[in-house]
Amino acid sequence: MAITKIWPVKDSLNRVIEYAKNVDKTENPDFLNSDLYQVLHYAADENMTRFERQYYVTGINCAVETAGQQMQITKERFGKIGGTLAHHACQSFKPDEITPKECHAIGVKLAQKMWGDKYEVIVSTHLNTNCLHNHFVINSVSFIDGKKYNERKAEYQRLRDTSDALCREYHLSVIENPTKRKRSQGLYQAEKRGELTRYALYRSDIDEAIERSMTMKEFYDYLRRKGYRIKGKIDSCALKLPHYPRFTRFKTLGEAYSVLQIQDQIYRQRGPEVREKSKEPILFFVPTPKKLQIEDILGFGEEYRKLRNLYRFFCYQLGIYPKNKGQVSMSPIIKEEVRRMEEISQQTIFLCKHQIDTYEQLKEKQTEIQTEMDDLISQRKKLTNKMRRAGPEEKELLSQQKRGLTDQITRLRRDLKLAAGLENRSLDMVKRIETINELVDNKKLISREKYAKTENYLK
Known part of the structure; x- marks a missing residue:
């Protein structure tokens, strides 16, 4: 089973190529254990050692080492340097369903069928996750006629169909009816x-x-x-x-x-x-x-019904209504109101804890929390870099420190979310008050006009 995606790259061509060619993700593990690797490891020529390591990276219509320069030369040749610089595609497989060698072979075949006749492509297989996956970096300009690659829906459908055909060829599972709707x-x-x-x-x-x-x-x-x-x-x-x-x-x-x-x-x-x-x-x-319910007939409407149901729910929770007659089904409207009450309760605790009385104090507290959180994130990043070079015992100690920083960052993010909710609620209340004041002023103005007309009529 393979999942495919494709998206445009507009910031940096070299960045996406270097990401695809990352040696920590593409190095052949079988080669590391071979006798050839042991010989080449002691060789004096580092360039030869790097070339012979058999990374899972393949260039189509370009050399792997100079792919970025070749793609840039193609753009300059046809005068199409701006806009979309490249397209980045991905093909991910089900865990434990395929070997790295087969994964890379399928990726190369897919790139040749999709873009091999007109575009320069880098194909790399990443082995650093539980799911083996291929990355494709496609030059946005064709080296044949200079036309730009159009990443439209029909092209993505062709990518999916070609990938599924190759999976069937290699006797891999295929998603027969993929869901089109994506959850936010x-x-x-x-x-x-x-x-x-x-x-x-x-x-x-x-x-x-x-x-x-x-x-x-x-x-x-x-x-x-x-x-x-x-x-x-x-x-x-x-x-x-x-x-x-x-x-x-x-x-x-x-x-x-x-x-x-x-x-x-x-x-x-x-x-x-x-x-x-x-x-x-x-x-x-x-x-x-x-x-029609009695509230509608008497003119109270939906708001009264919500208040009545909320009152009944709290009577039940406080024990005023007996609880031995089976479970009471809570209205979804009441559930929503309870959720809002919990949110307001947390925001109130936040205000009391930090003694915030004005909007300016709230903004200062937000800035303070954001600064502290950025500092902790920076410390955690440094610990992550140390863990890559540390031994087993030191790595465990650094891991504990990192978990402690993560807990602090989580609490600060929660406080920052509460502060943002308070800010939005406060601004909304100000707008509502202004709207009410405008309505009151308009009513007063209308009343004055009517009074003036009445006086003129009596005169």
């Missing part, structure tokens, strides 16, 4: 930290609805009772809570949360008798009925 990095990190994200909230409520439903109608009704809005056909059915601006499709939450999978789970958890009697058809459209 911020959402991934938040879920990794165990935070209650919007997607995690949706998944937990859907799981709860599946357990308490015997039909898809019961499933949708249960979600609506919890405050969700649902719309769409079966392939694009989506849900959302009132305080979120956009709908989220069920299938975006994962393959297990598509409408067909949910229907299958509900069908499987029925008894055998129910399965025989009822084979429920798929609901191609999920209407959202309008339900």
Whole structure:
């Protein structure tokens, strides 16, 4: 199984070439244990020793040692020096599925089929991670006709198809139906930290609805009772809570949360008798009925309902309501409010701990935390450089010091995030106050105008 990526390089051509040719990542481990290496290690000619070490680096239409100069000469020859300098591609394989030699051979074949007829390419195989992977540095200008390489969607699809064909040729696994949607990095990190994200909230409520439903109608009704809005056909059915601006499709939450999978789970958890009697058809459209509640009739609306539910939740948590009648299902709106309250609570503790009373003091504290964090990061970097040259005992001691610095940096990053949240909240409050003042001034002005018109009319 190989995963492919490609992206443009616009900052430095030599940087990306040197990264691809890094000797610590591309050196052949089999050669290091051979008799030839032992002989060459004592040779006087270091250049010959370097050349014969058999790094997993290959140049296509260029020499490995002078690849950067050759690519630059091609650019100058056709007068195309600016813009995208090169393209950097990667081909990563499944752990323990392939040998370094096969990995490099597949990489060279892939580069020859994709770019070998028109472009200069460096192919390097990195062995420093659990997953063997190839790096490709492609000159952006063709040495044949001077045309620039266009990294469009069709070209990336060709790269993926060519890589899959080579994997099948070498009897390697292939991803048959790759997912096109990519999860955002911020959402991934938040879920990794165990935070209650919007997607995690949706998944937990859907799981709860599946357990308490015997039909898809019961499933949708249960979600609506919890405050969700649902719309769409079966392939694009989506849900959302009132305080979120956009709908989220069920299938975006994962393959297990598509409408067909949910229907299958509900069908499987029925008894055998129910399965025989009822084979429920798929609901191609999920209407959202309008339900009037007493708060709407009296004119209180959604805000009153949120406050009432929040009050009930806290009564339950404080023990005012009995807890021996089974577990109370918490509304997703209440979960969101609790999460915000926890955030505000942490920010309040931060303000009290550092005795911050003004916006200027908050900015000074942010600068102080950032300076301290930069200093610790610099110290940790120095320790990392020492660990590369240290012995086993000294390396263990330096590793402990590095872990201590990492813990301090983590705490400072948390404080910096709290300070940034306080700053945003404060600026938002200032804007709201200004908006309210403007509305009040406008109302006063309108009242004065009406009063003046009335006086003129009476005169």
